[in-house]
Amino acid sequence: YNFERPPFGFVAALRQMRPGFDGESLVVMQSDVIADVDLHAVLEFHWSKRADATFVCLTNNANGQGLSVMLDDHDRIHAVSTQNQSITKRHPVDSGICIIEPEVLDLLSDSLGYNLLQACWLASQKVKMNLFGCTVQAPLMRVTNWRSYYDVQKEILAQQFPGISIPCIQLQPGVWVGKNISASNNVSFEAPLIIGDNCRIGKGVT
Numbered sequence: 079y080n081f082e083r084p085p086f087g088f089v090a091a092l093r094q095m096r097p098g099f100d101g102e103s104l105v106v107m108q109s110d111v112i113a114d115v116d117l118h119a120v121l122e123f124h125w126s127k128r129a130d131a132t133f134v135c136l137t138n139n140a141n142g143q144g145l146s147v148m149l150d151d152h153d154r155i156h157a158v159s160t161q162n163q164s165i166t167k168r169h170p171v172d173s174g175i176c177i178i179e180p181e182v183l184d185l186l187s188d189s190l191g192y193n194l195l196q197a198c199w200l201a202s203q204k205v206k207m208n209l210f211g212c213t214v215q216a217p218l219m220r221v222t223n224w225r226s227y228y229d230v231q232k233e234i235l236a237q238q239f240p241g242i243s244i245p246c247i248q249l250q251p252g253v254w255v256g257k258n259i260s261a262s263n264n265v266s267f268e269a270p271l272i273i274g275d276n277c278r279i280g281k282g283v284t
Contacts, residue, residue, distance in 0.1 A: 135170035
């Protein structure tokens with residue numbers, strides 16, 4: 079953890095960790111992303127394309143969050159847009175997950191570092207870079223406020239993210255309980271719900 083005063087941005091933060099990199103491809107995921115993506119398949123895509131950076135792009139983006147990415151027939155990124163909503167609907171959207179080669183960080187400007195895709199795209203206008211988009215249809219949400227925080231928990235409990243294991247027992251769809259639970263017979267459980275270990279629930283509780 080590094081508390082920055084003021085915040086340095088995405089690129090500068092990665093560059094600070096550069097001495098610890100061993101030369102292998104880096105998997106970078108923004109901290110507000112909850113996803114169920116096959117990263118092994120994305121890595122294979124990245125290596126097969128000999129890419130400098132590969133951005134996981136969603137084709138089933140329901141909420142329109144993220145940068146719109148335009149790809150050619152070979153999955154190479156040829157345009158990035160944040161403005162046109164019609165483009166957002168017609169094209170895949172950056173998920174906040176990418177694979178990047180460590181040496182690419184030396185080509186990026188710290189001042190453009192708050193979004194890695196944007197920083198790479200702007201740098202590619204000056205230096206030749208192989209930027210690719212790997213399109214997926216996968217459960218993914220960005221936790222940006224209390225509403226999305228609540229929504230993503232509902233989806234996890236409804237098992238919309240199969241890769242996320244819930245360390246509890248499922249009583250009924252959307253209702254999960256931990257160990258050593260004591261509850262009266264007339265307790266009403268309404269999904270979505272998770273109750274942790276060592277809880278006692280009294281009479282008439284919903």
